[in-house]
Amino acid sequence: MGIQLQSVSKFYGEQAAVDGISFEAKPGEIVGLLGPNGAGKSTTMKMICGYIQQDEGSILMNGDDVRHSPIETRRQIGYLAEQNPMYTDMYVREFLQFNSQIHKLSSSQARIDEVIDLTGLQKEQNKLINQLSKGYKQRVGLAQAILHDPPILILDEPISGLDPNQLVEIRSLIKYLGETKTVLFSSHILQEVEHMCDRLLVLNNGQLVMDGTIDEFNQKQSGQSIIEAVFENKIDISSILKSQDIVVNQIDSAFTIQTFEPSELKTALFDLAVQTENRLTELSEQKSTMEDVFHSLTKAEK
């Protein structure tokens, strides 16, 4: 069961929290939602789950508008909210029991045991949710989301608050679930996204600035490099820069330059140093990383 968003918008007063987003997610696909804080990631997810109503556009599940049968839609979705709200005065098992009753599951005990195994909560199942650490609360939230075996999973920052060991477990769990389900998750840990998802959506200021695979994301700026050059004395380098070169940062005589032709720029910088008798004390080149791509994607729109 897939989800489809058609130019969905949500306004808070004058400001558009989500501004005409369209995308589609299919079963067996893990889609990562990336973006800086306030980009509209959570709002988008809340709209899919029906917690918030969109102002424009439509959200389709299997080609059917979710507003037609909201209750039926919610039965098909497992949702882990960003704040991970839970009844903290309940025991872990009791909380899952409550959720299974709400979903009217028939073989609830067996399913609860299964989900507890999947999320690694065996030792904690008889504790109060109150007493759990953040990582374990996150697991309970995840257990609650997958309990009714929904074809669609919406996970808002599922891996926040987990320690590195837990991270590996939960990551492989989500990957396993993603083999058959439609998984949409958000994060701002870029490396996680790289490891987990097949497809990336980058949001900025409520707009979709990128939709593609991880490879496409990395290719976006392939050939682009970052050159760091430090001169001994103050210098004006504007004469040697080409139109595509951007000075990202300048502190006194230290420059960070983004360029598509690193070797030419390096030669030019060296020549400039010789001409002006201003020695280069440092000159280095870096391939641009995911972070840089993310920066340039989300900065450009402002």
Added chain:
Amino acid sequence: MKAMYFKELSSFFSSRIAYVVIGTFLILLGLILWVFPDTSVLDNNYAQLDPLFAIAPLVFMFLIPALTMRSFAEEYNSGTMELLYTKPVSELKLVMSKYAAYCSIVGIALLPTLIYYYSIYQLGAPKGNLDSGAIIGSYIGLFSLSAVFVAIGIFSSSLTKNQITAFVIGTFLCFFFTWFFEFVSGLSIFYGSVDDIVERIGINFHYSSMSKGVIDSRDVIYFISVSVFFLILTHFIIKSKRI
């Protein structure tokens, strides 16, 4: 709906506040009925429970909003409303299961007062010389009144995420609907023309006859419709909070 109902009951009875509130209610009623000389059944020399049904509404005005204040306010405050909103449960079921749960809680709080009935039954001269039919009627009246107060309390809890605010609004609304219309009907603009109609809007007019054990279908319909009115308002609020 069953899941929501039992969740509400178990979370209520697993908190200490529940026992404090119900305990206070029972101690207060016990003192008024058996200890304080002005209202004591023992000094009254009649085998009847009238003081209970005269005083209970006043106590309920504080007690019931104190019980119901957390019903929705707590869900908003802890964010669990988002959990409920994204589960396959309709808003109507949310409101109705909470209403049913809190009515049951008030019913449970009222149960121990049956001991008073038994005591007076034993103390009567001759034994058992009291109007049981009237007392059953009065209990039905008191429970109808409580059901209205629960609806008002849940409504005020749905307005805010602050429990104290919910309590104050709830208590005010209970006072207002119980006595305001009776008071206003005595003013010169209404008196002599429409005073009986104005008085009928208030709760006290209907409760005062029911508390004597007279069950009039008009009063029952009145209590049901006021409850339904507040439940519809609550349903509307809960629907509109889904932004």
